[in-house]
Amino acid sequence: MGVWIMAGITFREAARKKILWTALLAGAAFLLVFGIGLHFQVGDFRNSAVPPFLRYQVISAMLMIGLYTVDLLAVVMTTLTSVDTISGEITSGTIHAIATKPLARWQILVGKWLGFVAMAAVYVALMFWGAIAEGYWIGGVMAQHPVRGSLLVFLECIVALSVTFMFGTWFSTLTSGVITLGLLGVAFLGGWLEQMSGFTEGSRLAMVGIISSLVMPSEAIWRRAAFEMESPLSGSLQFSPFADISIPSIAMIVYASVYLLIALAIAVYHFGERDL
Amino acid sequence: MRDLTLTVRRGEIFGFLGPNGAGKSTSIKMLLGLAKPTSGEAFVLDAPSGDVEVRRRIGFLPENFRFYEWLTPAELLHLHGRLCGVPASKLSQRIPALIDLVGLTPHIDKRLQNFSKGMLQRIGLAQALVHEPEVIFLDEPTSGLDPLGRRTVRDIIRAQRDRGATVFLNSHLLSEIEITCDQVVFIREGQVVTSRDMRAQQEEAVRVEVRARKLSPECVSGLSRWSDSVQVDEERLTLTTRSREPLPDILRFLVGSGAEVYQFTPQRLSLEELFISVMGEDRGF
Numbered sequence: 122m123g124v125w126i127m128a129g130i131t132f133r134e135a136a137r138k139k140i141l142w143t144a145l146l147a148g149a150a151f152l153l154v155f156g157i158g159l160h161f162q163v164g165d166f167r168n169s170a171v172p173p174f175l176r177y178q179v180i181s182a183m184l185m186i187g188l189y190t191v192d193l194l195a196v197v198m199t200t201l202t203s204v205d206t207i208s209g210e211i212t213s214g215t216i217h218a219i220a221t222k223p224l225a226r227w228q229i230l231v232g233k234w235l236g237f238v239a240m241a242a243v244y245v246a247l248m249f250w251g252a253i254a255e256g257y258w259i260g261g262v263m264a265q266h267p268v269r270g271s272l273l274v275f276l277e278c279i280v281a282l283s284v285t286f287m288f289g290t291w292f293s294t295l296t297s298g299v300i301t302l303g304l305l306g307v308a309f310l311g312g313w314l315e316q317m318s319g320f321t322e323g324s325r326l327a328m329v330g331i332i333s334s335l336v337m338p339s340e341a342i343w344r345r346a347a348f349e350m351e352s353p354l355s356g357s358l359q360f361s362p363f364a365d366i367s368i369p370s371i372a373m374i375v376y377a378s379v380y381l382l383i384a385l386a387i388a389v390y391h392f393g394e395r396d397l
Numbered sequence: 398m399r400d401l402t403l404t405v406r407r408g409e410i411f412g413f414l415g416p417n418g419a420g421k422s423t424s425i426k427m428l429l430g431l432a433k434p435t436s437g438e439a440f441v442l443d444a445p446s447g448d449v450e451v452r453r454r455i456g457f458l459p460e461n462f463r464f465y466e467w468l469t470p471a472e473l474l475h476l477h478g479r480l481c482g483v484p485a486s487k488l489s490q491r492i493p494a495l496i497d498l499v500g501l502t503p504h505i506d507k508r509l510q511n512f513s514k515g516m517l518q519r520i521g522l523a524q525a526l527v528h529e530p531e532v533i534f535l536d537e538p539t540s541g542l543d544p545l546g547r548r549t550v551r552d553i554i555r556a557q558r559d560r561g562a563t564v565f566l567n568s569h570l571l572s573e574i575e576i577t578c579d580q581v582v583f584i585r586e587g588q589v590v591t592s593r594d595m596r597a598q599q600e601e602a603v604r605v606e607v608r609a610r611k612l613s614p615e616c617v618s619g620l621s622r623w624s625d626s627v628q629v630d631e632e633r634l635t636l637t638t639r640s641r642e643p644l645p646d647i648l649r650f651l652v653g654s655g656a657e658v659y660q661f662t663p664q665r666l667s668l669e670e671l672f673i674s675v676m677g678e679d680r681g682f
Contacts, residue, residue: 122482123480126476126479126480130465130476133467134465134467137467213463214459214460214461214462214463215463215464215465217431217457217459218457218459218462218464218477218521218524219480220430220431221429221430221431221452221455221457221459222452222477222480222481223449223450223452223453223480223481223482224449224452224480225449394433396426396431396432396433397426397431397432
């Protein structure tokens, strides 16, 4: 019961943060620009001699770039809205009134985590399916497995959330935010290095990418999502930057799921042990 | 903290005093399970400190109470009541009465972001009482309150004791402690220095101020059998006794010695005087 009360109040608290509304506004602006871009591209194709097959591949590639933007926005928004929920409330003393109620520490932390999970779910649902809908209605293209893709983007958000919680039980808001965003940056770079390694079959570059993905598997989850959503043809023809040159395996998704559970478990343990 | 041993009786208002850095807030945090002692043990309501279930019977007002600013007072109390396991039906009756008790009815529609520090303390006190706890820890409850607010808090604390609750009060305001508490303990550097039972007035040292004429030297020297400290300034005589017990004998002795007594005023040593005498020089209190 206490977990759900905490989840509810955390969701309401998160929904009042300016950063969430800024992210939603940024998302709305993105959807607007994306829709206009698709509209113009479709109009230009109508008056050109580009064959229909190529038109479809170009619009599909645009959709993938749009979904990648959604992915980045969702992960950054999840990190920034949740970064002060533990460390900030410890610093301000707000946590004292909660932690002295008949709730175990794990219930407080897991309740807060669930509140942000719900918020990330709403954000991903709005943004991801908004982009998918625009691709379909304006561009006439549909992702191969959009449900799998949206679930993987959601998983990526939850990984970032759990890591943010873990550092939030140790460090100040600013420090834990910088560390989490730094790890996301490492994953971003590593993911692209691994993708590049596919062109030359360079094992050393691939190894750097794999190690980066093990340290922070967020970008690997996206590349798996991209593989699931791209049509097999456009993936193999390398029309989009996310073409299936180096595809993270299902084992990497299992690893990411275990990774987030371990990060959450460490957060629960340390929050339970530390002085407030 | 080191070698801190305390016993608080049920149903009393217990004052916890000490200079800055003495360990008052740390002690409360350990009793509530917010901080873990490196050694030793503490029990609240016969349960080890920090026990989750026993917290249903404990209320706590932290120093400088803060909470989510977008809540109204009723929403805040509802949330804390639900966290304590109070049924929603009971809360709907209890919350308006609590808001009225702490004097926030005129501000019932405001959000906490528009509250002053004193108003936050009041709603913080209300959340500590929302589940009618058996033990209430109050860390500087009158901080930021005006004199009327302090009086309200004092009345609420007494009312809680009257319904059988135990109140553990940590405050800098010695005058508040003096008129509210049943027992006080002074700590310094994590150790109990002394304690005082505020109800046992007969046992406390008393200073007597006397105004009288015809105070003979024999009369003044004769007072030494009751007092080590006798000072005379013309018609003013001041002496200190260890208790109130000998006061009638002293008065009879003065009159019997031929002194014309106009005033005989026993005064209890104030808590502030006691605090200063116990703590010594100012170390930042």
